[in-house]
Amino acid sequence: MLRRLTPLLIQSRTIKHTVDIKWVRPEYIPAYKAERSGDLEALPPIPETALGQDYALSEEIKDAPEAVKKIFSVGHLGKKEYNILVKSHFMDKVRRHQYDENTAETRIARLTGHIRCLQDTMENDPKNVIAKKTVQELIDKRKKLLKFLRQYDYKKFEWLLEKLNIEYKAHPDTYNKLSRKESLRKLTEMHCENIKNKKLDDYRNLLESQQGPFLTKKLEALKFIRNEQMDLQLPITVTEQDIKKVEEQLEEWTIKDEIKQQARKKKRNILLETE
Structure with missing residues (x-):
């Protein structure tokens, strides 16, 4: 009987019983939140009266009445046209020229615009499983491109982070289970x-x-x-x-x-x- 009680008595005298340390499990933050994705600002201030990207190129729309312009505005056309304008807004900040569509910085800018739109969707509809999965995939893809740019052109990497107002948060080297x-x-x-x-x-x-x-x-x-x-x-x-x-x-x-x-x-x- 004494042999069985001895380990229990030893454990009761360990440091965890003499030092008053309380541990609270940290709050879970989803991957799409700005605290984890690194996005330091919300969507750009694009008004609902702005014309769709393709319709704004038309010459006839400039002299059209206000009722016609309202029909071809993003407020009337829907979320899809608004998202296109958001992506174009971020891409215009980092383009090298008018036809720059596939360089690392423009791809990162396009992904950033898409991520910001999906983050807004998740804030309004947290149970949207498809949007949650998509935004997590896009954040991982942007991290890979940022890692590539950081390795091969660090000055442009820093410039891009400042232009798009994002923070680089790399994947951890090791994953430790929280206990x-x-x-x-x-x-x-x-x-x-x-x-x-x-x-x-x-x-x-x-x-x-x-x-x-x-x-x-x-x-x-x-x-x-x-x-x-x-x-x-x-x-x-x-x-x-x-x-x-x-x-x-x-x-x-x-x-x-x-x-x-x-x-x-x-x-x-x-x-x-x-x-």
Whole structure:
């Protein structure tokens, strides 16, 4: 019976019972959300009165009455024509020339426009499974193109991210399954590391505070030894350079100590004002 109870008693005394660390499972963020896709802005401000891409090229539409223009506007033609204008808006930002359709930057711009449209669709209809699957595939495809451009032309890669207002979030090198046990282990390690660093900082501050009095005593002792050796006509072991070096160290410590004291006074005054 005692042999069976011994492991339980040992486990009850482990660090997870002595350290108060709580772990909460992080909130799940879908892949189409801007936090994971890297899109830093929403759809461009294209009005519903804008003409469709093909109809805007017609010369007759310019002199047509307002009722006719309304029929050929994106507000009347539907979401498909609006999405075409969104893609064209992003592609026009990065085109090399009028007929540039298949370079890496224009393909990324076209994908970005398509992703933004699908993100808007998912915000209005989160249960749209087809749109969710499509936008995840497009985000992965854009990441591959961005990785290619980053490898072969980094300046253009940076320029493209700024133009399209997106953030590159590469796929992680390794995939670790999220679990409570592993997360608690990492949190415990971080907690112990913080305690160690705090104790080291406190000990470092203690030694720095004792450095001034130590250097003062050392300087007095070196001067005394040098004077005694000169008076007794003994071989001089303490040179002027040794004394000068200690004086410089003491001067540096004095300046640093004054700066620390001023910082502490400012912090104390701020705390008193807040109270």
